[in-house]
Amino acid sequence: MLNTNSYRILFSFFAIWITSNFSFKYQQLIGFVVIFLFGILHGANDLALFQKINENKVYLSIKKMIIYYILIVSIGALLFFYIPIFALLLFILFSSYHFGEQHWNELEIVNQNQILVLFQTVYGLFILSLLFSFHEIEVKNIIQQISNTSIAELNFKIIISIVGLILLILGIVMYRISKKFKSEIVLNLFYLLVFAIIFKTADLIWAFAIYFVVWHSIPSMKEQIHFLYGDCTVTNFKRYFKSAFLYWIASLIGIGILYMLFKEYKIFNALFFSFLAAITFPHTLIIIKMQNRA
Structure with missing residues (x-):
């Protein structure tokens, strides 16, 4: 884990340098850019993953898969429109498990999978709570804009x-039931310290972007490429990017439309996180299925 995460430490300290040398305005701009480039991209190949997961089952057409995906995204969007508080809590829960599972996906505990899932969810929730606690006023404003509460x-x-x-x-x-966890606990406590430094010093969007992209999206893309093509190489990344390109562009266009409509209003951040939430629901379900097949 140390070898695979060393580049994340490097990028994290580079991000801290950016935090020290750029104003919050420019941090936010950089944050949105890296989320658009990598964060959105890492979820743009869900249909290819879904097709690979179901390759040995009854044939499902691309049209049906797209309909299922759009249906789940639409349900998420409707939840945010009609019962935003419930949708927001659901989004936080899904994201918590998704982040925790990504960080601790190499742990295997025989006959105690429920403990592992609970630990991964609480770990992800702790990361989000850490971020929220350092940006309490901004987070409360966003929640109020989303839920009108x-x-x-x-x-x-x-x-x-x-x-x-x-x-x-x-x-x-x-610690008592997993040797691998025991061997990595000190290193991961150091990671939490790095996260705390970043979350405290950076703008909310930039802080979220650092964790979301460096510690979640890029490692997730690596896993997806392994699952789809067998090995993570430059050639296979090009295949991954080509497969995801249209869906990635469509997502960027959707966010671009939101920005053009609401750039003069303070609610864009709320709409942006609502958009992320809507596409997070199906993505998390697909990644769970991918991990069960891997």
């Missing part, structure tokens, strides 16, 4: 303390 009384410091305590208990359990 004030959460001024919500204390993220208390939330992260509770989540941290649960994570500590689960970590002790994992």
Whole structure:
């Protein structure tokens, strides 16, 4: 894990340098750019993954797969429109598991998969809580814009303390039942320290972008390329990019339209995160199926 994550440490400290030398305005701009380039790209090949997962099952046409995908995205968008608080909580839960599973996907615990899933979810929730606690005012504003509900009384410091305590208990359990976890615990505590430094010093969008792209999207693309083509090479990345290109461009166009319509309003960040949430639901389900097949 040290070898595969060394480049992430390098990029993370480079990101901290950017944080120290660019204003919040430019950090936010850089954050959006890297999310558009890599964050959106890592979820743009879901249909190819879905087709690979189901290659030995009853034939499913591309049109049917696209319909299923659009249906799930549409349900997510409707949830944000009609019951935004529920949709937001669901998005946080899905994202927490998705981030935690990506970070700890090499752990295998015989006959205790439920403990592993719970640990991965709480770990991801701790990462998000850490980010939220350092940007409490901005996060509350975004939540209010999404849900039209004030959460001024919500204390993220208390939330992260509770989540941290649960994570500590689960970590002790994992330490006792997993040799691999035991061998990596010190390194991962160092990673949490790096995340805390980034989240505290960077703008909200830039801080999210660093974790989302460097620690999640790029490693996820590597895993997807392995699953689709057998090995992560430059040639196979080109195949991956070519396969994802149209869906990636379509997503960028959708975000571009949102920006053109709402760039003069403060709600663009809320709409942006709502858009990410809507496409996160099917992506998370597909990655779960991919991991079960890998």
